[in-house]
Amino acid sequence: MEERTVLDLLQRWEHTDHPLRRRDLADDPLEQFLRWYQEAQGSGLRYPNAMAVATATADGRPSVRMVLLRGVDERGFVFYTNLESRKGRELAENPRAALLFYWEPLERQVRIEGRVELVTSAEADAYFATRPKGSQISAWASRQSEPIDSREALERRHAEFAERFGSGPVPRPAYWGGYRVVPDAYEFWQGRPDRLHDRFRYERSADGIWVITRLQP
Template identity: 50%
Template sequence: MSDLSDIRREYTQGGLRRADLPNNPMDLFETWLTQAKDAHLSDPTAMCVATVDAQGQPYQRIVLLKRFDNNGFVFFTNLESRKSTQLATNNKISLLFPWHNLDRQVAVTGHAEPLSMIEVAKYFMSRPKDSQIAAWVSKQSSKISARQALEGKFAEMKAKFAQGDVPLPKFWGGYLVRPDSIEFWQGGEHRLHDRFLYQKDTDSNWQIDRLAP
């Protein structure tokens, strides 16, 4: 077994103080995401999405955030995928934005709601044509014999849709994640990290607490 115990570094990029926190966590999220983009991080909108199956087994995967506002966070996916199947029976969900180079992470808990067909179609038509075709090709999370099967199907569908628009697949959609809590983590020296947790109370107002690192 490899010993990884000596791999560590200090987090020295600055702290996070209560006086810096807006009342609305989405305002701070927008600031941090803008700073992540301005820092030219690789895939600043990438987030780890966690769902749970019927047996209580958690699953995680990286998905790209496509939109956010005061209602929550939006992503798109195949509705026959593992994540969608799990959300159909348990819509509780967790998101994690890992901005390592800034010594930051944002963790979200909440529940996922399917987007309307109008919202899904609007985004689908904005995608590059090859991405639209790829949505038709992959039966996400299903077993396949070889990569060549995917490539062959892609070539077939590309020829089929060579002329005109690519229609929206019935099995393709998206979700709005309405947050119940949002935690902001800023790395600190000597492992004295700054953590602030926003949680909604019974009146849907945001309460803020500092957490021990």
């Protein structure tokens, strides 16, 4: 049998021609993001709010993972997690992050960069209260990013906390909370044929105005 390389197995396709023009962009990048996000919601994606979050240690060692966007407004982009996880530890020593949304049916991606701050306890409590009870108990059972002997050990911890809380409310663990990424730059990418993609970057100037620049693909 003829050997096949990894490259032979990769799907190859050409992007469709849906131009992104400067005149079509909103002056405010949050408005532009919300326009695209609404279109992503209507595209059939199961998780249009899925985003990659990149963090780094103080000495610049990076890591990245997928999380779900849980809030966005003029203050920034919010996600929730265990504050003692790897990303939590990295954000404690280097409070900056980069986000990436990729919406394949629309051949679009959005990159966001900025400083990171903790959401308030009230915000975290309010969001935690909306989570399914099983997920609330998992926040207690899982010491995120820490080693564990087996799946069975994790499930035992979950069962123990489920018994502990019984039919009553589950309080938010002190080590569980939310982060808000406060953007200082956005980039909007639209796939185009022949890899001549459209890219526009928004950066905030010293006087607070968003400056839009077309980038080469």
